[in-house]
Structures are given as structure tokens and as C-alpha cells.
Amino acid sequence: MDEGSGIDVLYLDYRKAFDSVPHKRLIERLKEYGITGKLLEWVQSFLSSRKTRVSIRGSYSEWFMVLSGVPQGSVLGPLLFLLFVNELPQWIVNSMRMFADDTKLWTCIRSEADSVSLQKDLDRLVEWSNEWQLGFNPKKCKVMHIGQPLQNVTKYFMSDDSSKVEVLSVDMEKDLGVYFTKDLKPSIQCIKSAARARSILGLVRRHFRRLDIDDFLIIYKTYVRPHLENCIQVWSPHLQKDVQCLESVQRAATKLVPCLRNLSYEKRLQALRLTTLYDRRVRGDLIETYKILSGFEKVSCHHFFQLQSSGYHTRGHSMKLQVQRSRLDTRKYFFSQRVVQHWNSLPQSVVDATSVTSFKRRLDNYTRYGH
Secondary structure, three states, X not given: OOOOOXXXXXXXXXXXXXXXXXXXXXXXXXXXXXXXXXXXXXXXXXXXXXXXXXXXXXXXXXXXXXXXXXXXXXXXXXXXXXXXHOOHHHHOXXXXXXXXXXXXXXXXXXXXXXXXXXXXXXXXXXXXXXXXXXXXXXXXXXXXXXXXXXXXXXXXXXXXOOEEEEOEEOOEEEXXXXXXXXXXXXXXXXXXXXXXXXXXXXXXXXXXXXXXXXXXXHHHHHHHHHHHHOOHHHHOOOOHHHHHHHHHHHHHHHHHOHHHOOOOHHHHHHHHOOOOHHHHHHHXXXXXXXXHHOOOOOOOHHHXXXXXXXXXXXXXXXXXXXXXXXXXXXXXXXXXXHHHHHHHOOOHHHHOOOOHHHHHHHHHHHHHHOO
């Protein structure tokens, strides 16, 4: 987006994913992975001779055999499904990410050829689904055109039996708990997160007439604040209205303690030993940066950062990051960009920490006492 290109993202939906996996083909897939002998027989026994029936108000249907699907609610079920679909990326040339039955396919759109390539990948995946009898549901699949696509927005199609169905174009999609929009701004996510947190606050008000500081901290940290910080490195707000949207929830929550109600927001935070949500987001960014640079996360640091090549001088520390220019605010305030200035301002004694716990402790001491 920062380079002026667009991105087309296809959100694919299986038709009854966990219930549709054919048992015989699943067994053949397991054999390809080298699962044989007693272990294969055990899995076959786990899948075979399963029966089910429907219950409505105490009345039951006849028992019938389950001929496909992996048992939901079991530990082995999701693993078998993942093994069954694990070869999907080998069928395409563009980018793909899979999490259980959530599948995303995307590419950067610089010309019509990129759209054609993405459509071909979609056709290959439909071909795979027909061959392995795990069909997609074209009516529930979606496409989002992020950024600045071509002048004429490309339409994508999927085969459904003997007909072709146009993939629905959307401006917003919930992906693994986070709302994404075609401009990648976090305003919708902020509104949704604040609304969920406020609903919990309302529940607390109705059930707790009086709260002391200790009880409030347990309830707030366990049930309210997590809604305001879930995956926050992805959607951290930078617009003042979005920042205040989240901060207003904590502002209202701190008034639940009667003895603090008449104090200012800053004094309420001091009494509760809390910080603003903005300060917590900066702290979270620094912790995540330390994890990535120190190898505690299973991602390459080069995907996010570029270390300064000038070496270690008297100012700063030996792991300073290169400041990169950004054209769009969306890029400027993305995690890998917004954290650079905060990270480079840390002293050597903080970044030298040997563990995540040690880094948190040193960072908190530096923030609080300046050393």
C-alpha cells in the first residue's frame, strides 16, 4: 500500500469443513506422511464405526453411521484436518495462510496479470477440493480489495457444481478475532473492542455494588482490559478519536471504585497502580520487538526491522533499528515503524536482558526510575 499498489485478499470458506473430510482419503493422506502400522490402525479405529442421532425435546431419531468428518471436540480431530489440507500451498503460486479451516489467499495487484494469477490459483484450489471431496462454499467466500487496486476492480469466480459463482466483495472482514477494512485503519476494531469491554463493565456494575481496589484490579485485568488489548500489535490506534475510544473505557472503569470516584483520572491510575492504555501499548510493542530481535518469536527479524549499519557508538545501544520513511500513515504507525523511535531510545542495560522476564523488569525500572 505504501508503494501505491493494491492487495486482493480471498477469504475461503469450506462447506462443513470438519464434517466433510472423507475417511478413506484421509487415511491415504496419512500414509503419504509415513503413518503406518499400529498407529494407522489406531487412527482408522478412531474414525470408523461412529454413529450419531438427533435429539429434539426428548425425541430421538434413528442412529445412522458417520461416513465422513473428523470428531469435533477431540484433540486428534483438528490435527487430522490440518494434515488433510496441509498440501494446499503447493497448488498455488501466490501467498497463502491457513489457521484450522480459515484460509486466506492474496497477492499484490500491480497489473491485470496479478489478478489473472490469483484467479488461476483459486481455480487450482477448487480443483483440489473436488479431487479430495472437501468442497468450498462459494457463497460464503469473500474478496477484499485493499489499498488502491486497478481502476476497474477485478471480479473473481468459483465453480459450484456446473455453474460459476462470483465471489462476494466486502469492505470489512473479521479475521481471527480482528476486524480488517480495505483501508487497514483500526477504527472499526477500536469501536468493537470498546463495545465488548463496556458490556462487561455493565455486567460488573449490576452484580457488584461496592468494589475495593484489590477486587477491582482482579476483575478489570481479567475480564475487561483483555478486550482492549487482544492482538493490539496488529491494530494499535493512532488517530486521537480511536485512542480516546479505548481510553474512555478504562476511564469509566476506574470510577467503579467508590473511594476513587471523585479523583481525577491520573490520580485514580496512581492509586490503582495502573498506566494509560497508550503507555501499555508502547510497553507491549517494546516487549514484542525484544522477542523478535532476540529470537524468542518464530519469525525472522528481517520481516519487520533493519538494524543500523553504523555500529554501536556512545549514544544508544548496539541493537538500534534503521528509521525507514513512510508515505502513508497506515505504514507510519504500523508496528515495525512506530516502535523504532521508542526502541532506539532504550539504554544498553535494558536491551542486554537475557530473558523476556528480565527485559520486562529492566524496562519497567527504566520507565519508572530512569535507570
